[in-house]
Amino acid sequence: MSNEILLRGQGITRRWGGLVAVNRVSIELSRNCLHAVIGTNGAGKSTLINLLSGEIPLSEGTVELLGNDVTTWSQPRRAMAGLGRSYQRNTIFPGFTVFENCRLAAQAKAQKGWNLWQPANRCPVSTHAAREAAHRAGLDKVLDRTAGLLSHGQKRQLEIAMCLATGPRVLLLDEPLAGMGAEETGRMLTLLDELRPDHAILLVEHDMDAVFRVADRITVMVNGTVIASGNPDEIRNSGEVREAYLGEGH
Amino acid sequence: MTMVNQKAIFVALFFLVLLAYPWLDGGSYGIDLVTKIMIYAIFALSLELLVGSTGLVCFGQAAFFGIGAYAAVLLSGEDGPASILWLLPASAGAAALYALAVGSLSLRTKGVYFIMVTLAFAQMAYFIVHDTPLGGGTDGIYLYFRPILGEWLVLDEPLVMYMFSLFCLVGTFGFLGVLLRSRFGRALAGIKENEQRMLGTGFVTYPYKLAAFTISGALAGLAGFLFAVKDGFVNPELLNWHLSGAALVMIILGGLGHLRGAITGAFAFMLLQEFFKSEAIFGEFARHWHLGLGLVIILAVAFLPSGLVGLPDVLRSRLAGSGVVPLKKLPEGGR
Numbered sequence: 001m002s003n004e005i006l007l008r009g010q011g012i013t014r015r016w017g018g019l020v021a022v023n024r025v026s027i028e029l030s031r032n033c034l035h036a037v038i039g040t041n042g043a044g045k046s047t048l049i050n051l052l053s054g055e056i057p058l059s060e061g062t063v064e065l066l067g068n069d070v071t072t073w074s075q076p077r078r079a080m081a082g083l084g085r086s087y088q089r090n091t092i093f094p095g096f097t098v099f100e101n102c103r104l105a106a107q108a109k110a111q112k113g114w115n116l117w118q119p120a121n122r123c124p125v126s127t128h129a130a131r132e133a134a135h136r137a138g139l140d141k142v143l144d145r146t147a148g149l150l151s152h153g154q155k156r157q158l159e160i161a162m163c164l165a166t167g168p169r170v171l172l173l174d175e176p177l178a179g180m181g182a183e184e185t186g187r188m189l190t191l192l193d194e195l196r197p198d199h200a201i202l203l204v205e206h207d208m209d210a211v212f213r214v215a216d217r218i219t220v221m222v223n224g225t226v227i228a229s230g231n232p233d234e235i236r237n238s239g240e241v242r243e244a245y246l247g248e249g250h
Numbered sequence: 251m252t253m254v255n256q257k258a259i260f261v262a263l264f265f266l267v268l269l270a271y272p273w274l275d276g277g278s279y280g281i282d283l284v285t286k287i288m289i290y291a292i293f294a295l296s297l298e299l300l301v302g303s304t305g306l307v308c309f310g311q312a313a314f315f316g317i318g319a320y321a322a323v324l325l326s327g328e329d330g331p332a333s334i335l336w337l338l339p340a341s342a343g344a345a346a347l348y349a350l351a352v353g354s355l356s357l358r359t360k361g362v363y364f365i366m367v368t369l370a371f372a373q374m375a376y377f378i379v380h381d382t383p384l385g386g387g388t389d390g391i392y393l394y395f396r397p398i399l400g401e402w403l404v405l406d407e408p409l410v411m412y413m414f415s416l417f418c419l420v421g422t423f424g425f426l427g428v429l430l431r432s433r434f435g436r437a438l439a440g441i442k443e444n445e446q447r448m449l450g451t452g453f454v455t456y457p458y459k460l461a462a463f464t465i466s467g468a469l470a471g472l473a474g475f476l477f478a479v480k481d482g483f484v485n486p487e488l489l490n491w492h493l494s495g496a497a498l499v500m501i502i503l504g505g506l507g508h509l510r511g512a513i514t515g516a517f518a519f520m521l522l523q524e525f526f527k528s529e530a531i532f533g534e535f536a537r538h539w540h541l542g543l544g545l546v547i548i549l550a551v552a553f554l555p556s557g558l559v560g561l562p563d564v565l566r567s568r569l570a571g572s573g574v575v576p577l578k579k580l581p582e583g584g585r
């Protein structure tokens with residue numbers, strides 16, 4: 001199995017006035033490779049995900065998804081082409097049930113907006129994908145719960161489930177472990193391991209133990225710039241990274 | 251599931267009462283009033299599709315109502331009754347076309363700007379009807395012949411008009427009920443709940459919103475058509491922003507996010523208005539009916555934040571003795 005490159009960003013730059021939030025970042029995501037992006041708060045990690053997913057336009061650079069230049073594509077179009085993302089701040093449908101959160105996400109792949117007579121919950125494509133995604137994310141027991149009333153950790157799981165429900169090939173995950181307990185973290189890391197073989201995954205994460213446990217590659221960002229990129233051993237032993245980021249505390 | 255059945259039974263009973271009403275009361279005043287209220291209920295339902303179901307606060311709904319009404323009159327000939335079969339779709343279609351145009355521009359804005367832009371477009375339509383020969387000025391225009399459907403549906407008869415309005419109300423309610431359960435309807439619900447996530451998931455939300463806006467315009471146009479046919483007369487006040495505001499009050503009063511809320515709200519609003527306008531009860535003070543109506547609405551919104559449809563829940567929790575009233579209930583999730 002070759003590990004083809006599914007997403008490639010080149011020279012990605014985003015400016016807000018004088019602030020360069022992301023500065024000429026190039027990144028490649030391959031199937032069967034979990035690529036972690038680490039960096040201090042404000043380093044530009046979330047902005048990078050926003051740029052790759054098309055939520056905000058690039059100031060400079062190009063994005064290539066599954067071999068297509070998608071730089072000018074809208075966010076929904078990129079999502080339909082197989083790019084899934086989760087959000088650092090929960091971005092769910094709080095008033096819907098857990099199941100309906102997943103089902104609506106899955107519906108993106110079978111929209112049929114003109115089909116007004118078939119109830120949405122009879123749509124086999126989306127109900128099946130929703131169940132599957134909720135199961136993978138460990139939400140089987142709370143399918144009928146109102147999403148807004150879930151525990152924090154469960155909401156984070158739902159974020160991932162909604163992302164998986166659309167059947168993406170590329171996953172951009174923004175701090176999925178933040179605020180999770182040890183057990184939930186363990187389960188999420190197992191899930192990432194399971195997803196790895198057929199997805200290209202970008203993982204933004206602050207939990208260094210987790211990152212060094214699951215990542216195949218690590219990119220380190222400081223002030224919008226990539227200061228190092230390599231396998232976990234290279235990053236662990238890089239003096240520059242220690243100085244700029246890992247610091248004395250580690 | 252039992253809750254859902256209870257609501258369905260309640261709604262069916264309500265429609266049955268409306269069906270029986272002409273034989274319960276039989277007075278021409280009552281029949282005319284309830285016909286009017288049912289037409290407003292259709293109008294409120296059209297707005298509920300935007301505000302309650304899609305999260306688009308439109309403040310120009312009266313323009314669609316008025317355009318439907320004017321189209322009904324302007325498209326009718328002066329030398330014989332038109333057929334409902336084409337006049338009704340044509341009137342609703344005229345309103346829908348206008349809604350399509352307004353929506354395609356206003357949906358590029360968000361929040362307060364959207365409210366202002368829809369209001370501005372409605373005011374434009376108002377002044378066009380008010381100030382051009384087309385609309386007959388302040389005096390409005392008369393409808394020479396009420397439309398008919400063969401020989402068995404002659405809307406000149408108040409009772410026939412009543413039944414036809416009821417038929418349209420039930421049809422609108424049923425249509426929206428089916429629509430909101432469909433994938434299209436769930437996408438609208440998603441847009442209301444979290445549009446950012448919808449975009450990130452792969453929904454191009456603009457066409458969904460535009461379709462909802464156009465359908466809403468068509469339904470408001472249907473209400474306008476009925477109103478013009480019932481009164482046999484149209485004037486620019488049908489496009490007045492007061493009416494847009496009244497429709498908003500109706501759906502808020504009834505309970506946003508529920509179709510039956512729009513109908514409940516329309517009935518409550520109109521009956522309250524009728525009550526406070528009654529000289530038999532208030533004498534001289536009836537002239538100041540706005541005051542009484544306003545006060546009741548403020549109180550209702552303050553004590554029933556989820557509207558009249560939330561009343562049973564409030565009462566139930568009071569009776570259960572918990573003393574805790576859910577101030578803001580999370581909207582119902584679909585399954």
Ligand SMILES: Nc1ncnc2c1ncn2[C@@H]1O[C@H](COP(=O)(O)OP(=O)(O)O)[C@@H](O)[C@H]1O
Binds near residue numbers: 045
């Ligand atoms: N919408 C925005 N407008 C202006 N500045 C922004 C915006 N979003 C992010 N930034 C700035 O970009 C920088 C990077 O932010 P972010 O990508 O959220 O960092 P990280 O996710 O690595 O913590 C920060 O300095 C932040 O203040």
Ligand SMILES: [Mg+2]
Binds near residue numbers: 045046047088
């Ligand atoms: Mg961030």
